[in-house]
Amino acid sequence: MLRLLDVSKVYENGTQALAGINLRIDDGEFVFLVGSSASGKSTLLKILTSEVEMTSGRGMVNSFNLNRIKARDIPKLRRSLGVVFQDFRLIDKKTIFENVAFAMRAVGTPPRKIKKRVEYVLGLVGLKEKADHYPTQISGGEKQRVAIARALVNNPSMIIADEPTGNLDPRMSLDIMKLLVKINEQAGTTVLVVTHEHELVDKFEKRVVAIRDGRIVSDRTGGYYQNEVV
Amino acid sequence: MKWYNISYFIREAVSSIGKHRVMSLAAIGVIAACLLIMGSFMMVAVNVESMLQEIESQNEILAYVNDTMDDEEAAGLGDSIRAASKEITEVTYISKAEALETFREELGDDSDLLDGLEGDNPLRNRYCVKIKDLSKTQEVAEAIESVDGIADVSARSDVSDKIVQIRHLATLTCIIIVLVLLCVALFIISNTVNLALFNRREEIAIMKMIGANNSFVRSPFMIEGLILGIIGALLALVLQWILYTYIIKTTLADFALFELISFRSMFWYLLGLFVGMGALVGGIGSGFTIRKFLKV
Ligand SMILES: Nc1ncnc2c1ncn2[C@@H]1O[C@H](COP(=O)(O)OP(=O)(O)OP(=O)(O)O)[C@@H](O)[C@H]1O
Numbered sequence: 377m378l379r380l381l382d383v384s385k386v387y388e389n390g391t392q393a394l395a396g397i398n399l400r401i402d403d404g405e406f407v408f409l410v411g412s413s414a415s416g417k418s419t420l421l422k423i424l425t426s427e428v429e430m431t432s433g434r435g436m437v438n439s440f441n442l443n444r445i446k447a448r449d450i451p452k453l454r455r456s457l458g459v460v461f462q463d464f465r466l467i468d469k470k471t472i473f474e475n476v477a478f479a480m481r482a483v484g485t486p487p488r489k490i491k492k493r494v495e496y497v498l499g500l501v502g503l504k505e506k507a508d509h510y511p512t513q514i515s516g517g518e519k520q521r522v523a524i525a526r527a528l529v530n531n532p533s534m535i536i537a538d539e540p541t542g543n544l545d546p547r548m549s550l551d552i553m554k555l556l557v558k559i560n561e562q563a564g565t566t567v568l569v570v571t572h573e574h575e576l577v578d579k580f581e582k583r584v585v586a587i588r589d590g591r592i593v594s595d596r597t598g599g600y601y602q603n604e605v606v
Numbered sequence: 607m608k609w610y611n612i613s614y615f616i617r618e619a620v621s622s623i624g625k626h627r628v629m630s631l632a633a634i635g636v637i638a639a640c641l642l643i644m645g646s647f648m649m650v651a652v653n654v655e656s657m658l659q660e661i662e663s664q665n666e667i668l669a670y671v672n673d674t675m676d677d678e679e680a681a682g683l684g685d686s687i688r689a690a691s692k693e694i695t696e697v698t699y700i701s702k703a704e705a706l707e708t709f710r711e712e713l714g715d716d717s718d719l720l721d722g723l724e725g726d727n728p729l730r731n732r733y734c735v736k737i738k739d740l741s742k743t744q745e746v747a748e749a750i751e752s753v754d755g756i757a758d759v760s761a762r763s764d765v766s767d768k769i770v771q772i773r774h775l776a777t778l779t780c781i782i783i784v785l786v787l788l789c790v791a792l793f794i795i796s797n798t799v800n801l802a803l804f805n806r807r808e809e810i811a812i813m814k815m816i817g818a819n820n821s822f823v824r825s826p827f828m829i830e831g832l833i834l835g836i837i838g839a840l841l842a843l844v845l846q847w848i849l850y851t852y853i854i855k856t857t858l859a860d861f862a863l864f865e866l867i868s869f870r871s872m873f874w875y876l877l878g879l880f881v882g883m884g885a886l887v888g889g890i891g892s893g894f895t896i897r898k899f900l901k902v
């Protein structure tokens with residue numbers, strides 16, 4: 377779960393990216409975060425992962441207090457979140473299997489358990505057969521599936537995805553979004569997805585939070601993107 | 607830390623060296639070059655030192671016994687000479703007959719020049735005195751001269767002063783050059799590591815994003831640096847051996863006034879030094895340089 381109270385962010389160069397954000401997401405929810413370019417979506421996610429410090433306001437993610445988190449606890453916060461990016465961020469020199477496995481190694485999981493779990497999540501995203509391939513040998517949609525598998529592998533309570541379909545064609549985008557919905561429904565993992573794509577959001581009847589110029593301008597469960605003033 | 611973590615780090619480090627061959631070769635080359643330069647200088651320094659010791663051991667004080675004393679009296683002066691100064695380490699009595707014999711040997715084929723002198727030996731009974739600290743030569747010589755029965759003393763205090771000077775100069779130069787080389791080595795290596803890490807900053811950022819802690823990210827890099835450092839050190843050792851044994855020894859041995867120290871006698875010392883320095887610079891260097899990439 378996450379809770380943000382009156383959160384603002386002003387970057388060092390004076391850009392105000394967020395202005396008074398209030399947001400509550402409960403465990404098991406599926407939320408779309410929408411808004412035009414430069415509206416502050418990525419900044420909001422970076423505050424959740426503690427990549428960026430908020431200028432004012434209060435916030436908590438899972439059991440972590442964002443205002444008081446110590447540097448050595450940041451890895452723990454990030455392990456409780458599975459993060460997925462627009463550009464996949466896979467390590468090209470590692471196999472698909474290793475890309476997923478090393479998220480588990482980082483947590484100190486014994487190799488025996490790693491093998492089983494990685495095979496399981498790769499099966500979940502439909503990539504069991506490509507485990508020995510390298511990221512350069514698979515398609516964009518497949519890469520994003522690997523990234524989702526990696527985000528899932530440590531059983532996070534929440535998945536955060538920043539425009540996960542931004543680099544994919546519409547068909548693949550729909551598949552990826554369906555995969556995230558499936559994870560949310562089957563494993564109960566909370567999912568927060570940032571996206572630009574109207575048509576995609578409109579295909580699912582989910583909670584949509586719209587943000588403009590660093591403010592939340594609408595937040596409706598079951599709402600459709602095209603009805604919002606963004 | 608669990609064994610499977612350590613074995614993972616080592617496998618990771620080894621495979622990473624294979625995947626970044628050019629960068630690894632560059633790092634090995636840089637470390638080997640720095641150690642080779644340092645080692646070459648050290649070999650010169652060691653040889654200079656052994657040369658100085660050689661000269662030093664030849665530099666002795668000769669105390670001549672008064673001719674009025676007979677051989678037996680002269681031979682009994684040893685203890686009073688030894689008592690003259692705390693600096694004295696060795697006192698050897700050389701009778702005039704022995705001195706003549708030595709002289710004869712030195713003359714070799716021309717020893718017949720000394721024929722007939724045995725009965726009326728013009729040489730004096732003498733003591734050969736060695737001291738600890740060459741810079742005290744003059745002082746000790748004077749002390750010995752005041753011993754009863756000593757006629758006069760010959761000491762090349764000018765030579766011993768020179769040796770002391772050369773040693774001071776050599777020590778100073780040695781320290782300065784090693785310090786400068788160390789700085790240069792650290793600078794080049796930290797730049798090499800920096801470049802290598804810059805190419806892999808994305809990888810590091812991804813690890814951090816996934817929730818890896820700093821020591822998990824750092825460990826394989828440090829082991830990688832350690833391995834590269836040790837390989838560089840071994841390479842430098844082989845190159846040093848070839849350079850020293852074949853080039854310097856074959857060309858210089860004929861001209862050198864002193865015997866050069868053999869590489870073999872230096873081997874373990876150099877091995878320890880090179881591997882120690884290589885591992886230190888490689889491991890610590892990469893561990894230190896990675897810090898700024900960990901701030902994600
Ligand atoms: N590191 C930074 N330093 C200064 N300004 C920044 C930084 N990151 C983002 N900004 C600014 O903050 C504002 C919000 O950026 P943000 O990346 O959060 O937008 P976004 O909604 O994710 O946009 P997009 O849809 O294009 O990804 C923009 O004006 C941007 O230029």
Ligand SMILES: [Mg+2]
Pocket residue numbers: 417418419538
């Ligand atoms: Mg963005």
